[in-house]
Amino acid sequence: MTHPVHTAAVIGAGTIGLSWTALFAAHGLTVRVSDPRPDLKEAVAGALAEFGPHLAAQGLRAEALADRVLLAADITEAVRDADIVQENGPERVEFKKELFTHLVREAPGHALLLSSSSAIPATAFTTELEDAGRVLIGHPFNPPHLLPLVEIVPGERTTAEAVQAAVDFYTAVGRAPVVERREIPGFVGNRLQNALSREAVYLVQQGVVTPDDLDTVVTHSLGIRWATVGPFLASHLGGGPGGYRHMSAHIGQSMRQLALGQPSHDPQDRERVVQAVEKAYASTPYTDLAEARDRKQLAVLTAVEDTRHNQHQKET
């Protein structure tokens, strides 16, 4: 598993696979991409053109990305000489079961087999595999060429060597891997996101706030805070000199009494929320919204990185 990584196979070139492709190529890897979508060539070319400037802004090799990205006729061809495989197909257990059976058979024995799965743990699709030791979750946040987190979640049979190799690989491509200690559906990031989304939908359904105003609440408060300190450090600081202990005893008391809402899953109520979100955003083209999001995210990343760098300079 300590094999150097020169070639990556990207299986599934939708939202996530295209972004991984650009990131891996910008780190000098040869990337073989497989996806049955009929517009694969155009989708890859479009993604490299769109993401190239983001990668250049991160100081990466964004020129001639296309020279390092090869379209494979099928999965067998994509993984033939792969050192790592990043799977980004549909989020369905049966799909991943079948695909990983194929990958274990076709990919070189040393290749790490990583799934971008958002919620399905590796054990759910590897129990029948002979060689599950090198299969694990490498779950990114969208888009992976910008957002640094990768949740590394080993399955019950994943080896410690494979976990370390995954940490080494994602670190080498500039990501921030976090190894999670136990499998749980949705892992950590999506469970946190889901908790917030659930309350957001409840507040909109109750008529407390519109979707765009709720988004403003988040982007002008929690969003900025959370790019700098996570919820635990935020509470530790929020507690003043008494820290988290004081926060927990003091404001924590009233927070614990605050019952969170249960959004309605009634199809009509769900439809009303969809319509409210569309009213807020659907008149702007998807590409414009995504481009603005990526530009702002890049600015935040750069600012946080500069601050870290300046702090380091001051300390040394």
Ligand SMILES: NC(=O)c1ccc[n+]([C@@H]2O[C@H](COP(=O)([O-])OP(=O)(O)OC[C@H]3O[C@@H](n4cnc5c(N)ncnc54)[C@H](O)[C@@H]3O)[C@@H](O)[C@H]2O)c1
């Ligand atoms: N979109 C997100 O925000 C996000 C974030 C993190 C992880 N993920 C996870 O990443 C994975 C992919 O999600 P996505 O949003 O990119 O989905 P997507 O629908 O955009 O892309 C999936 C791609 O898989 C392709 N595909 C279908 N069958 C295939 C096969 N047999 N071989 C190869 N490719 C095949 C499809 O043609 C499609 O292009 C899912 O497991 C998802 O949960 C998604």
